Amino acid sequence: MKRIALLLATSAFALPAFAQTTDHAERDATSRSAVHGDSDADVVITAPYVADLDLLAGASVVSGDELVRDIRGQIGDTLTQVPGVSATSFSPGASRPVLRGFQGERVRVLSDGLGTLDVSNTSTDHAVSIDPLTAERIEVLRGPAVLLFGSQAIGGAVNVLDRRIPRAVPENGFHVDAVGTYGSAAEERSGGAAVDVALDKQFVLHLDGSYRKTDDMRTGGYILSAPLRAEQLAIAAEETAEGHLDEAAEATALANQRGRLPNSGTRTYTVGGGLSLINDGGSLGFSVGYYDTDYGVPARPGAGHAHDGGAEDEGEEHVTIGLHQLRADLRGEVKTGGGFLDSIRVRAGYSDYKHTEFEGSETGTVFNSTGFEGRLELVQADRDGWRGVIGFQGMTRDFSAVGEEAFVPENTTDQYGLFTLQELKLGGGLGLEGALRYEHTNVRSNSVKLGLDEDAPVGRVDRGFDAFSGAVGLSYEVAPLVKIGVNASRAVRAPSAEELFSNGPHVATQAYEVGDPNFRTEKSWGGEVYARGALGGLKFQLAGYANWFTDYIYETETGLEIDELPVFQYRQADARYLGVEGEVSATLLKQGGFTLGGNLVADYVRATLEDGSPVPRIPPFRVLAGLDASHGPFGGRVEVEHVTKQSRIAAFETETPAFTLVNASLTWHPFGEKRETALILSADNIFDVEARRHASFTKDFVPLAGRDIRVAARISF
DSSP states (O other), rough: OHHHHHHHHHHHGGGGGGGGGGOOOOOOOOOSSSSSTTTTTTTTOSSSGGGGOOOEEEEEEEEEEHHHHHHHHSSSHSSSSSEEEEOOOOOOOOOEEEETOOOGEEEEEEETTTEEOOSTTTTSSSSOOOOOOGGSEEEEEEEEEGGGGGGTTTTEEEEEEEESOOSSSSSSSEEEEEEEEETTTTTTEEEEEEEEEEEESEEEEEEEEEEEEEEEOEEEESOOOOHHHHHHHHHHHHHHHHHHHHHHHHHEEEEEEEEHHETTTTTEEEEEEEEEEETTTTEEEEEEEEEHHHHHHHOTTTOOTTTOOOGGGGGGEEEEEEEEEEEEEEEEEEEEETEEEEEEEEEEEEEEEEEEEEEEEEEEEEEEEEEEEEEEEEEOOOBEEEEEEEHHHHEEEEEEEETTTOOOEEEEEEEEEEEEEEEEETTTEEEEEEEEEEEEEEEEEEEEEOOOTTTTOOEEEEEEEEEEEEEEEEEEEEEEEEEEEEEEEEEEOOOOHHHOOOOOEEETTTEEEEEOOTTTOOEEEEEEEEEEEETTEEEEEEEEEEEEEEEEEEEEEEEEETTTEEEEEEEHHHHEEEEEEEEEEEEEEEEEEEEOOOEEEEEEEEETTTTTTTTTOEEEEEEEEEEHHHHHHHEEEEEEEEEBOOOOOOTTTTOOEEEEEEEEEEETTTTTTTTTOOOEEEESSOOOOOOTTTTTTTTTOOOOOOOOEEEEEEEEE
C-alpha cells in the first residue's frame, strides 16, 4: 500500500490547477481501419499528442457498425480482421490479440490508456478483463511510439475506449447506447447498455452493464487436428489388439468427434459507473467497475489432468476458470494557459483481481493479483512546429497463487518509467520525431523453486533491471495527405515474473511450465518503412518492418514430461522478425445514392531464432478481400479471408492447414444512414470449414467456430 500511495501522490500533484483547464472534448472516431493523416476524424488516439505522429507507422480504429458486427466475448477474437492482428484463441473464454506475431508480454492491452491490471499477459488461458460490449471504440497501435505505454508494448498496443469516465456533457442531457447480439455457433446471447446523464451543466453520471452467455461452441470439421486424430486412432488400434474394447471405442470416438467443442461454454457479466466534473475549467472524473466471468477450458488429449481427453461422463474432471476483478479509475486534465506547457494529464487505476481454476467441482489453484498503475503527462504547447510530451508512469503488482498446482510463486513487481516524445516540423514536407524511455523494474519472490526435482531447494530471488529505449523517425509529405517515412528504434524489456519464476504444473494450460530466474533483459533493434495516405477515393497504409533481438525470451515445448504433463520451458536466444502488412481501400463506384467499395488486407511475418529454427506460434500469411455496398440506410458486405498453411514450425509444433472463410453481412439504419442505431444480420464461415489459428497453444484441439449466423442491434440516442 505504501508503493500505491507514493504513485498516487506523484500522479495527483497536477490536480490543484484544475480550475485553469479549458474544454477538453475529444473527437469521435467513426471509421474502422483508417490511415493517419487522412482527416482529423479518421484516427483518434487516447493520447492526443500522438494523434498524427509518424512514429505510429500503423494505427487502426474499430468502431461503429463494424465493432457491433465483429464483437466477440474476448478482445482478441474481436480484432482479427485488422491488418497485422491475429489472436491467441486459447478458448472461446480466453483470447488475446497477437500483433505482428508478438503476444503475451510484448503486447499491451489498455483500458483508456492504462493496462488492464489483470494477468492475461502472463498465460494464454487467462481472460482479458474487458467486455467488448461496453467499448465505444478500439484502437490498434503499432510502431515504436507505443513505447510510451511501456516496454511491454514492443509489439504494439490495443487501447479500448469506453465512456465509464464521461468525457463530455450530453447535448440533450442524456445519452444511451445499447447493444444486443445472438450467435448461432455457440447459442450466444448477449447484451450491454450504457447511459450518460447530465446531473447539471457540469456533472455527468455514467452507468453501464453487460451480460453474455454461450453454450459449447459448434465447430466446422473435426474437433482434433489430423496429428491428434492419428494419435487417438493408433491408441484405439493398440487397445483393440490388447482386448480393451471399451478403451478402443473411447479413443475412436474422440478421434472422430465433430460438432460441439466440449467444455467451451462461457458466462460473463459486468457492471460499472462513473462521475465526471466537466466545465470551462476542465475535467476530473472517476469510475468503479466489476468484471465477472466463468469459462470452460477444453481438454487436451493426452494431458494427465485431462485423463486422455476423458469421456463425456467424466465431466467432473473438466477444468473451468472463475474470474472476477474490481477496478477503480481516475482521469483528470489541466490546461496551463500557454507557455511551454499546453496541458497536464493524469490517469490512475487500481485493481483487485482473483481467478480460480476448478477441476470439476473442486477448487484447484487460486490466483490473486492486486495492482496499481498511474501516468502523469506534461503536454508541450506547439511552438513553431515543435511539440511533444514528457511523462512519468508507475506500476506495482502483488501476485500470489495458492494450490497444489501454483506454477508461479508469490511475487511482487514494481516498475517506474520516464518517457518523452518530441516532434519537429523541418519544412518542405519533412518531419523529425524522437522518443526516449527509461524504465526500472524490480521483480522479487521469497519462494522460488530452484530446480525441477520435487525436493529442489526454495530460495529468495530479487532481480532489478534498468532499461533504456528510444526511437527516431523521419517522414516526408510527398503530396497532400500522403506520407512516406522511416523509423528506427532500440527497445529493452525486463523479463516478467512468470518468465523468471514459473516452475510447476498448470492445470488450465495442461502443461508443466518452467522459467529461468537468471534471465537477462530482452533487447532489440527495429526498423520500419511505411507509406500511408489518401488519393481521391483510394486510402492505403503499408508498412515493412524488422526486429533484431538479443536475449529474446520465448516459451517452447521440450518434448519432456513431468507428472504426465508436457514441459514448456522459457528460453533465451537471439531472434529476428521480418514482416509486412497493409490495407488498401477504394471507392469503386458511386452513382446516385449507391456506393460500391472494396478493401484488401494482407499481412505476413517470418520469425527465426539464432539457430535457424522458427520462433513458435507465428501466424502464416493472410489475405482478406471485401466488397461493401450501400444505398441510403441499407448496406452490405461480402468478404473472403484466406490463411495459408503454416509449415514453418518449431520443434514439437504441428503444421496448421490453410483455410478460407467466407463471410457476409447486411446492415439497416432504420432512422437514417447518419444515425448510429443499426440492425445487422451476418453469416460468418458460411461454408462451415475447419479452421485453426497457428498462434494458439490449443489449436490442435480448439478449432475456430463453424458456421455462425448472427443478429446484432445497436440503439443509440
